[in-house]
Amino acid sequence: MKIAMLARNPDLYSHKRLKEAAEERGHQLDIINTLRCYMNIASRRPEIFYNGSKLEGYDAVIPRIGASITFYGLAVLRQFEMMGVYPLNESVAIGRSRDKLRSMQLLARDGIGLPVTTFAHDPKMTEEVLKTAGGAPVVIKLLEGTQGIGVVLADTERSAKSVIEAFRGANVNILVQEFIKEAGGTDIRAFVVGGKVIASMKRVGAPGEFRSNLHRGGSAEMIRISPEERSTAIRAAKSMGLNVCGVDMLRSNHGPVVMEVNSSPGLQGMEMATGIDVAGKIIDFLMKNAQAGKTKTKGKG
Ligand SMILES: Nc1ncnc2c1ncn2[C@@H]1O[C@H](COP(=O)(O)OP(=O)(O)OP(=O)(O)O)[C@@H](O)[C@H]1O
Ligand SMILES: [Mg+2]
Numbered sequence: 520m521k522i523a524m525l526a527r528n529p530d531l532y533s534h535k536r537l538k539e540a541a542e543e544r545g546h547q548l549d550i551i552n553t554l555r556c557y558m559n560i561a562s563r564r565p566e567i568f569y570n571g572s573k574l575e576g577y578d579a580v581i582p583r584i585g586a587s588i589t590f591y592g593l594a595v596l597r598q599f600e601m602m603g604v605y606p607l608n609e610s611v612a613i614g615r616s617r618d619k620l621r622s623m624q625l626l627a628r629d630g631i632g633l634p635v636t637t638f639a640h641d642p643k644m645t646e647e648v649l650k651t652a653g654g655a656p657v658v659i660k661l662l663e664g665t666q667g668i669g670v671v672l673a674d675t676e677r678s679a680k681s682v683i684e685a686f687r688g689a690n691v692n693i694l695v696q697e698f699i700k701e702a703g704g705t706d707i708r709a710f711v712v713g714g715k716v717i718a719s720m721k722r723v724g725a726p727g728e729f730r731s732n733l734h735r736g737g738s739a740e741m742i743r744i745s746p747e748e749r750s751t752a753i754r755a756a757k758s759m760g761l762n763v764c765g766v767d768m769l770r771s772n773h774g775p776v777v778m779e780v781n782s783s784p785g786l787q788g789m790e791m792a793t794g795i796d797v798a799g800k801i802i803d804f805l806m807k808n809a810q811a812g813k814t815k816t817k818g819k820g
């Protein structure tokens with residue numbers, strides 16, 4: 520198989536591991552700097568150029584598109600899809616996952632457990648929004664945050680109001696969410712590949728920190744998740760339409776609730792915590808499923 524991996528930094532652990540796993544299995548994997556691709560949107564013969572030559576003959580494409588280049592990255596991925604190259608995750612599905620509000624709306628439609636979540640535009644609605652979310656303490660989140668940045672815990676009604684006003688004043692969109700206190704600064708990440716949970720870990724926040732992100736000083740360990748957590752993760756991946764994703768859940772009093780679904784989950788924390796060859800499982804999935812023209816996006820756009 521000839522695989523293209525859209526990524527910017529070839530030295531990142533996840534990217535090195537995917538290349539290694541592909542080569543171990545006798546495939547070719549080329550790392551392609553997404554931002555250096557350019558496209559010819561020609562009628563009936565879509566093309567992508569890179570370093571002066573045309574990209575051709577790829578069976579599959581692995582998108583590892585950073586949040587900051589979502590717009591251009593998804594356009595490049597879509598172009599691969601138009602050429603009939605099989606994407607590990609489809610551009611539309613990644614697009615859904617990059618918007619927390621859209622994701623939660625889709626998950627809610629499919630009856631997946633979520634923290635009570637509210638969204639409003641008008642700052643005059645702040646009181647009602649707070650009431651709907653169950654009152655302070657609440658978690659306030661930027662719609663397009665990552666690595667725990669832009670996630671704030673407001674302990675009191677007063678601080679919640681000022682945080683909401685500050686964000687709204689800066690003209691950014693936010694979600695206001697019920698604070699799942701019983702999670703105790705811990706969350707669960709289930710790594711889903713092809714409709715199965717292949718590895719899972721528990722992340723524990725640094726002392727005094729309610730955010731369990733590894734980037735915020737949290738630590739990770741392997742866990743066995745419950746059957747309910749497993750099926751929640753699988754259903755979440757399915758409603759987002761993602762073949763490969765990291766489903767982040769909190770253990771709440773009313774069962775597992777999904778916080779978000781990451782379409783480019785990092786491999787390092789998961790492989791280190793569990794010893795599982797996550798990269799290998801991803802390449803095996805591609806091997807089984809990559810077929811020209813098998814993307815739904817080509818038809819749907
Ligand atoms: N409603 C909540 N109740 C309790 N803790 C929460 C809640 N929402 C988020 N957290 C904590 O904050 C962390 C960061 O939140 P979230 O995953 O939504 O943000 P993010 O910036 O998108 O992070 P990521 O890097 O995983 O994409 C979570 O891992 C969790 O530990
Ligand atoms: Mg996120």
Ligand SMILES: [Mg+2]
Binds near residue numbers: 667767778779
């Ligand atoms: Mg998260």
